[in-house]
Amino acid sequence: MSSPVLRRVVRRETHSPRTVAMIVAVVLVILALVYVGVEIVLSLAGQPALLLGPAAALGAVVSLPTQVPAGASIAIGAVIAVLGLILVVLAIAPGRLSKHQLVVGENAVVADNGVIASAIAQRVSDDTGLPRDQVRVGVGHRSVDVTLTPAVGVPVDEGNVRSVVDAELSSYRIASKLRTAVRVDRPRDQEEKA
Numbered sequence: 001m002s003s004p005v006l007r008r009v010v011r012r013e014t015h016s017p018r019t020v021a022m023i024v025a026v027v028l029v030i031l032a033l034v035y036v037g038v039e040i041v042l043s044l045a046g047q048p049a050l051l052l053g054p055a056a057a058l059g060a061v062v063s064l065p066t067q068v069p070a071g072a073s074i075a076i077g078a079v080i081a082v083l084g085l086i087l088v089v090l091a092i093a094p095g096r097l098s099k100h101q102l103v104v105g106e107n108a109v110v111a112d113n114g115v116i117a118s119a120i121a122q123r124v125s126d127d128t129g130l131p132r133d134q135v136r137v138g139v140g141h142r143s144v145d146v147t148l149t150p151a152v153g154v155p156v157d158e159g160n161v162r163s164v165v166d167a168e169l170s171s172y173r174i175a176s177k178l179r180t181a182v183r184v185d186r187p188r189d190q191e192e193k194a
Helices: 004-014 019-044 054-067 070-092 113-128 158-172 188-193
Strands: 099-104 107-112 135-139 143-148 179-184
Touching: 004 099, 004 107, 019 054, 019 070, 099 113, 107 113, 113 135, 113 143, 113 158, 143 158, 158 179
Parallel strands: 143 179
Antiparallel strands: 099 107, 135 143
16 A cells, blocks of 8 residues: 555544543633632632632642642652643554554555454354354454353364464454464353363
8 A cells, every 4th residue: 555645544544533532631621710710700709719719729739738748749749740641642642443454455444353353253163163152352453362162071272273363364464463362261160060
């Protein structure tokens, strides 16, 4: 895929904008500013404060270092720093949608992770002979997790299942390399009976 337009389209389809995080942050800042404005207006009008008047709030902030132990001040500062770091990461890092790009010549093809998971589960079910409801597949950005829940006495070769999953993934020609994890999950009550 050499076209810059197709690359841009694929990126737009596989990455999410940070609109929701930005809207939440802006709404919280607006609500805080409205509250501060209401408290200032009430103070100027000589009315009692809703929660804490501007003079009392300023006095509390000024006297905070003398009233709070040093350890608590450091903890409060650390929490504020972590929240700030989270907001910076949300602003800078791209969001990812649950989709993968498939390499199909010069075309742009994007497949949903649920579609990929369903196809892999069906292939594993067909190759192992397990009923489809005993095969669960989850596809993430970097990995594919396959969980098999066979009945008592039904042997399952994890290596064979892994090779089936890898073959199926390679046939899709997904642009990014996915790690495969296979797990056989036998219910405890079945193990105890066996």
